Amino acid sequence: MTSPARLAAFALAAVSLAGGAAAQQAAPAADARAVVGAPRGRPLAGAELDAVAHDVAAVLRCPVCQGLSVADSPTDLARNMKRQVGELLAQGYDREQVLAYFESSYGEFVRLQPPLRGVNWLVWVAPVLGLLAGGFIIARSLRRAPANAAGAEPAAVDEADDALAPYVLRVREMAYGWPGGDPPPPPGEGKA
Amino acid sequence: MNRRVLAVGLLLTLPLLGVLVAGLGRDMTVRSPLVGRPAPGFSLRPVGGGTPVGLAELRGQPAVVNFWATWCVPCYQEHGVLTRAARALEGRARFVGVVYEDAEENVQDFAREHGASYPSLVDPDGRTAIAYGIFGVPETYFLDANGTVVSKHIGPLDDERLAAELRKAGLRP
Numbered sequence: 001m002t003s004p005a006r007l008a009a010f011a012l013a014a015v016s017l018a019g020g021a022a023a024q025q026a027a028p029a030a031d032a033r034a035v036v037g038a039p040r041g042r043p044l045a046g047a048e049l050d051a052v053a054h055d056v057a058a059v060l061r062c063p064v065c066q067g068l069s070v071a072d073s074p075t076d077l078a079r080n081m082k083r084q085v086g087e088l089l090a091q092g093y094d095r096e097q098v099l100a101y102f103e104s105s106y107g108e109f110v111r112l113q114p115p116l117r118g119v120n121w122l123v124w125v126a127p128v129l130g131l132l133a134g135g136f137i138i139a140r141s142l143r144r145a146p147a148n149a150a151g152a153e154p155a156a157v158d159e160a161d162d163a164l165a166p167y168v169l170r171v172r173e174m175a176y177g178w179p180g181g182d183p184p185p186p187p188g189e190g191k192a
Numbered sequence: 193m194n195r196r197v198l199a200v201g202l203l204l205t206l207p208l209l210g211v212l213v214a215g216l217g218r219d220m221t222v223r224s225p226l227v228g229r230p231a232p233g234f235s236l237r238p239v240g241g242g243t244p245v246g247l248a249e250l251r252g253q254p255a256v257v258n259f260w261a262t263w264c265v266p267c268y269q270e271h272g273v274l275t276r277a278a279r280a281l282e283g284r285a286r287f288v289g290v291v292y293e294d295a296e297e298n299v300q301d302f303a304r305e306h307g308a309s310y311p312s313l314v315d316p317d318g319r320t321a322i323a324y325g326i327f328g329v330p331e332t333y334f335l336d337a338n339g340t341v342v343s344k345h346i347g348p349l350d351d352e353r354l355a356a357e358l359r360k361a362g363l364r365p
């Protein structure tokens with residue numbers, strides 16, 4: 001065997017050995033691939049991996065806790081989930097794929113931020129709509145209020161409603177200090 | 193004006209009441225998204241050593257995959273049910289336990305004390321438990337002969353429930 005051929009054979013053997021080892025370690029990745037497809041991102045490492053893993057764990061619900069994220073929970077299950085988040089990101093799965101991987105086993109419940117689909121739109125849109133509706137109602141009442149306060153005279157007593165009339169006059173007497181509840185004549189009118 | 197206030201109030205509260213009533217009437221167990229899908233793959237070493245057991249070994253017959261731990265009291269309750277059923281249904285259904293967050297020695301002690309008729313598997317880092325969406329123990333998955341998840345049961349199993357779930361998974365009487 002010539003030297004280049006021997007080198008090539010050695011390289012092939014090394015690659016196949018390395019491949020075998022990788023295949024043994026990559027069992028969870030194979031599982032993830034079956035669930036969410038091939039990695040769509042780039043493999044992360046170091047400080048960037050830690051930061052992104054923490055961000056993803058912060059929007060994953062700890063299944064055995066009350067309203068805690070995987071990032072915040074000290075339970076074994078949350079620690080194991082966080083470890084898997086790191087492994088998946090290191091293998092090149094993007095944030096959405098990692099969330100989808102956990103969603104495939106725990107359901108949408110595992111997401112602390114419901115994704116924008118189906119009825120979930122309501123969760124995102126309803127507060128904005130509520131705010132707009134509230135603003136509209138307040139704006140309308142404010143537009144009406146000055147007209148009542150300053151501009152318009154109190155409405156005349158509905159003489160037809162005899163039962164109510166004495167009460168209305170009494171209220172006016174108390175509220176405006178008009179004796180008998182009747183409005184005083186305009187300032188210029190009495191002197192003329 | 194009062195009618196308008198009433199209408200707006202009803203418009204806001206009726207949907208909320210509807211959601212409340214619908215929620216109260218429903219079984220509060222979380223439905224597994226795995227039901228109807230191929231069971232997540234695993235290949236795990238039995239407690240005490242031996243050849244790894246995986247999904248491939250469970251195929252061909254209805255299978256029971258029971259997640260449990262020795263620290264879980266309801267798991268004690270259902271242990272007898274599962275052990276008896278595994279013996280009675282040998283050759284017709286396959287049973288496997290997956291140990292959840294527990295030490296191997298505890299499981300060995302438990303098996304010596306209470307007996308065992310099917311393998312319990314060691315699940316390093318809880319990977320299989322996470323793949324199966326386990327919230328706590330005991331939780332049991334029922335697979336058909338093709339390895340498709342047919343149902344999930346949360347809490348201890350009794351004889352009737354086990355028989356019913358196994359029938360759903362394709363066990364013939």
